[in-house]
Amino acid sequence: MRTDGELTTDTDTTAHWSLVVPLKPLVLAKSRLAPAVGGVPRSRLALAFAQDTVAAVLACPAVRDVAVVTDDPVAAAKLAAQGARIVPDLPGAGLNAALAHGAEAVRERRPDAPVAALNADLPALRPLELARVLGYATGFPRAFLADRAGIGTTLLTAAPGIELRPGFGGPSRRRHSASGAVEIPLDGVDSVRQDVDTPDDLTAALALGAGSRTTAVLAADARAARG
Template sequence: MRTEGEIATNTDRTGVWSLVVPLKPLARAKSRLTQATGPLLRPRLALAFAQDTVAAALACRTVRDVVVVTDDPMAGAALSALGARIVPDRPAAGLNAALAHGERAIRDRRPAAAVAALNADLPALRPAELSRVLEFAAEFPRAFVTDAAGIGTTFLSASVGMELRPAFGGPSRARHLASGAVEIVPAGIDSVRQDVDTGDDLRAALTLGVGPHTAGSLAAEVPARDR
């Protein structure tokens, strides 16, 4: 492994998991954050969240690769530079269609891949905590992690030979449970659960400790507001 800032990058690409990370065009991403951050900072934070999420995922020892499904050229370039593979959102039919598209893109290359969907808004994500989740997920055909609010989903996995069958959006915890996926509930995975949609969510992520891209975006905004 090599170290870049505070993130140790996994250079051994023999992990068993391939992750799919969906990302809206930055102009539309994280719209509920506008009230807390303003319209200019919001898209920059959406990209920073995704950068910290992808960097942490790629640093995870059990992750082989990360596929980002996005049509945003700026985000695609930034996340590709971190080591992600960028797949255009050709379905353009919402979150779950994008995840299914990313799953196909992975298994077209590696039919025997174990696949997991991961939200792009996990700026406090810790590689060790994601590893813990993936170790639990490996025990089940399909498994998921609910968000910090206990309503949505931040992670969904499908083992070799299983379809992901994503049902993200709104009260997705109940839908994933109903679909037969097993909920992963070990202690010590707060960073995998803390997605960011609102100002309160951002404050909670800051309490956990966000990655360098998010921290840098927020730090750059302070002098701008003081001018």
């Protein structure tokens, strides 16, 4: 069970950020996790990851609101019940188009909002670590946080009036750096870096302390396996 310890920062954590979280249809999610999760349907695990991610985002003192871009009706209902705004994926053209669309939807309501795109598979996310990252990003037009592997990106930010220009997928750390975004160099924010695509990622997230929905899904499967 995750516990969020005290974490201090000298950056401003005023609740003014809008976060955009993309979520593909659950039946298509997390195919690489299949060998590691026994009888757990991947769709249930992907939903649990997203629910834990959104819960932590909404508990972050730097965040004002969160928009989830998805066309999955089950995920939309569950995440809306948690307090997320659901934005249909009208472009239907993949991850980065969905994120750009979500950022535009956020700014239709809050034109001066700083916006951040965040992965939906951060089940160990800690609100105060996210606040530290966003506090650091406040000083730059665009900034990003590399994932634990140092290849991808888990978070990309854009200041008010600045286009998000997402380039997620594959070696996105290099892509975002090349686009002019500043890399966030903070230590001690492992929960914001730890996305889950592979069995090793899941092990690392559980070691950090995954959220209640992820642990509940895995515990139920373990009980079923024991008969």
